[in-house]
Amino acid sequence: MPKVFTQIVVSLTVCGFVLSPALSWAATNQAKTDQAGPKQSAKARETRAASLSAKRAARQAAKQAARQSGPGTNVKNASSGPIVPAAEELKVLHLLNRITYGPTTADMARVEAMGVDKYIDQQLEPQSIQLPEAIVKYTNAPALKESPANLFLSYGRDAFGEMAKAARKKGAGGGTDVAVKKEIQQLLRDNYQELYGQTTDARLMRALYSPRQLEEVMTEFWFNHFNVSIDKGLDHLWVGSYEENAIRPYALGKFRDLLGATAHHAAMLFYLDNWQNTAPNRAPLRPGQKNKKFAGLNENYARELMELHTLGVDGGYKQADVIELARVLTGHGIVSKRSIAQQPAGMQSKFGYSFDPNRHDFGDKVLLGRTIKGRGVEELEEALDELSKHPSTARFISFKLAQYFTADEPSPVLVNKLASTFTTTDGDIKEVMRTLLKSPEFWDSRNVNAKFKSPYRYLLSSLRASQATVSNTKPLLGFLKLQGMPLYQCQTPDGYKNTEKAWLSSGGLLQRITFATALGANRNPAARISSVSTDEIMKVAGVKPTDKTGQVVVSSPRSLQISLLFGSPEFMKY
Structure with a gap:
C-alpha cells in the first residue's frame, strides 16, 4: 500500500x-x-x-x-461583476453537487430526464419521494423513535437499579460494591455505544442511499446550526431523538417551528444548561433545602439562542437582552424521573420537555425593547415569535444558507433575496430554498466548484460516486474522527463549519489520499466497490479525458485510476 x-x-x-x-x-x-x-x-x-x-x-x-486564482479560489469576487451562467453541460453536475451528497450516474440520468427545475421541485417535497425499505428500517431504531424519558429509563443509569441489587446478592460470585459499580459502568458504556451506533447508522445510510437527498443535506445543515454534542452528559442518550424529532421534520418547514422544536427538546436544554436555569430569588421547596443544581440564572442558552440560532452575533442585541431572555427561560427544562409518570402526551413526551413554575421568574421582561408580561410558559412562545420574525434573523439565516449552497463569501444580492423571501413567507425554509436554487447567483459559473468539501461530504461523495456497498460504518466514523469531524461530537455550540478555511490542510488532504487509496484498491473495511467504471466516476467528478487530471488518470494503471480520481483536485471541490 x-x-x-x-x-x-x-x-x-x-x-x-x-x-x-x-x-x-x-x-x-x-x-x-x-x-x-x-x-x-x-x-x-x-x-x-x-x-x-x-x-x-x-x-x-x-x-x-x-x-x-485556481478553481474555486475566486469566491471573493463572486459577489461583484456580471453573472455568467454555468454552461448547460455543467448544470446537472453543479445542482447534484450542491443539493445531494455527491452525484451518481443514476442521479445524473434522472435529472437529465426530468429537467433541473422539476428535480428541484421534487426534492423540495421530500414526502412525495418514496423511501426504500432498506432505508426505512434504520428509522425505526430505539435511539430515534423512543422518547427521551424512555431512553433515560431504558438505557440510562436507572435501568440498572435492580441489576445492581441483584448483583450484590451474588454470594457465589463474591461480588462487591466495587465490582458491581464496574459492571454497571461497562453496561452503561455498551448502552451508549448501542444508541450511538443506531444514530450514526441511520444518518450515514440515509445520507448515502436515500432518494430524498435535499432532506438529508438540510437535516445536517440544521443540526450544525442548532448543534448539540453526545459528549455532554445525558445527550449521549438523546442526540438521535433530537435530530429525528426536533430537526428532520422541520428541515424544509417553517423556521419558527424548527426553532420551537429545538428550544423544547431535552438534548438542547441539557446541552446549554437551561435545565438548571432558575429565578435567582426562588424560595426553597422545603425548609432548609439547598439549591445546588438550581442555584440561579444561567445565561448559556439565552445567549446562544440569539447569537447562533436567530439574530447572529451582530444582530443588535445587548447583554441586557441576554439576561432578560434568560429570565424568560427560567424553569424550562427536562422531564425529571419523578415527573415522568405525570407527563401528558405531546411535546413533553416527544421532546422530554418539562416546565417547572417553581423555578420560573414571573416578573415582566423587556426583550429587544419589547415588554413581555410575566405569565409562565407563554413568555417563551412570545420571545421565540419575536426572534424568528426579527430582520436580523432573516439576514443571518439567509447568509448561512447562501454560504452553504453557493460560496464561502456569498453574493450580498443573493442574501438580500433570500432574506426578503424569508420575511414575506414568515420563515418558510422551503420557499427560501426555492428562491436560492432558482436564482441566477446559484447558477453563476464562478460558484461552480467554488466550495471545498468538508470531511463528511468528501466521505459520502466518494462512496456515492463509486456506488460502494457499505457493510460497516465504524471505519467511516473513524475516518471522520481522524479528519477532525467526528459525527455528533462537535464540542462547541456553533457546530462544524462548511468553509474551505476550516478544512483545507496538508494533513487532512493526506488522510483523504490514504482513504482514496484504500477505497480504490477495494481494501477499505467499510465498503466494497463492485462494478463501477473509471468512466462513470470521471463523469460524476466532472473530469474529462482531455483535462490534465483526466490525462494522468487514463494513462495510469487501471488499479490506480479510481484512487487517483478520489484524490484529485476536482474531487476535493464541489
Whole structure:
C-alpha cells in the first residue's frame, strides 16, 4: 500500500494540486524509506526521482497559484461583476453537487430526464419521494423513535437499579460494591455505544442511499446550526431523538417551528444548561433545602439562542437582552424521573420537555425593547415569535444558507433575496430554498466548484460516486474522527463549519489520499466497490479525458485510476 500511495501522490502532484508541496513531502518521505536499505533498487531510484521531480513541479504550481486564482479560489469576487451562467453541460453536475451528497450516474440520468427545475421541485417535497425499505428500517431504531424519558429509563443509569441489587446478592460470585459499580459502568458504556451506533447508522445510510437527498443535506445543515454534542452528559442518550424529532421534520418547514422544536427538546436544554436555569430569588421547596443544581440564572442558552440560532452575533442585541431572555427561560427544562409518570402526551413526551413554575421568574421582561408580561410558559412562545420574525434573523439565516449552497463569501444580492423571501413567507425554509436554487447567483459559473468539501461530504461523495456497498460504518466514523469531524461530537455550540478555511490542510488532504487509496484498491473495511467504471466516476467528478487530471488518470494503471480520481483536485471541490 505505501508504494501505491506514493504513485498516487506523485500522479496527483502532476495534476497540479494546490497542496502539492504537502503531497510531494509525503512522496519524498516514502521514497527515502524505500531506498534506506544497503542496496537501493532501480524501482526505488525511479520513485525518488519522480518524487523530486514532483517536488519541483509543486514549487512551480505554488508560485503559479500565488499569481493567479485556481478553481474555486475566486469566491471573493463572486459577489461583484456580471453573472455568467454555468454552461448547460455543467448544470446537472453543479445542482447534484450542491443539493445531494455527491452525484451518481443514476442521479445524473434522472435529472437529465426530468429537467433541473422539476428535480428541484421534487426534492423540495421530500414526502412525495418514496423511501426504500432498506432505508426505512434504520428509522425505526430505539435511539430515534423512543422518547427521551424512555431512553433515560431504558438505557440510562436507572435501568440498572435492580441489576445492581441483584448483583450484590451474588454470594457465589463474591461480588462487591466495587465490582458491581464496574459492571454497571461497562453496561452503561455498551448502552451508549448501542444508541450511538443506531444514530450514526441511520444518518450515514440515509445520507448515502436515500432518494430524498435535499432532506438529508438540510437535516445536517440544521443540526450544525442548532448543534448539540453526545459528549455532554445525558445527550449521549438523546442526540438521535433530537435530530429525528426536533430537526428532520422541520428541515424544509417553517423556521419558527424548527426553532420551537429545538428550544423544547431535552438534548438542547441539557446541552446549554437551561435545565438548571432558575429565578435567582426562588424560595426553597422545603425548609432548609439547598439549591445546588438550581442555584440561579444561567445565561448559556439565552445567549446562544440569539447569537447562533436567530439574530447572529451582530444582530443588535445587548447583554441586557441576554439576561432578560434568560429570565424568560427560567424553569424550562427536562422531564425529571419523578415527573415522568405525570407527563401528558405531546411535546413533553416527544421532546422530554418539562416546565417547572417553581423555578420560573414571573416578573415582566423587556426583550429587544419589547415588554413581555410575566405569565409562565407563554413568555417563551412570545420571545421565540419575536426572534424568528426579527430582520436580523432573516439576514443571518439567509447568509448561512447562501454560504452553504453557493460560496464561502456569498453574493450580498443573493442574501438580500433570500432574506426578503424569508420575511414575506414568515420563515418558510422551503420557499427560501426555492428562491436560492432558482436564482441566477446559484447558477453563476464562478460558484461552480467554488466550495471545498468538508470531511463528511468528501466521505459520502466518494462512496456515492463509486456506488460502494457499505457493510460497516465504524471505519467511516473513524475516518471522520481522524479528519477532525467526528459525527455528533462537535464540542462547541456553533457546530462544524462548511468553509474551505476550516478544512483545507496538508494533513487532512493526506488522510483523504490514504482513504482514496484504500477505497480504490477495494481494501477499505467499510465498503466494497463492485462494478463501477473509471468512466462513470470521471463523469460524476466532472473530469474529462482531455483535462490534465483526466490525462494522468487514463494513462495510469487501471488499479490506480479510481484512487487517483478520489484524490484529485476536482474531487476535493464541489
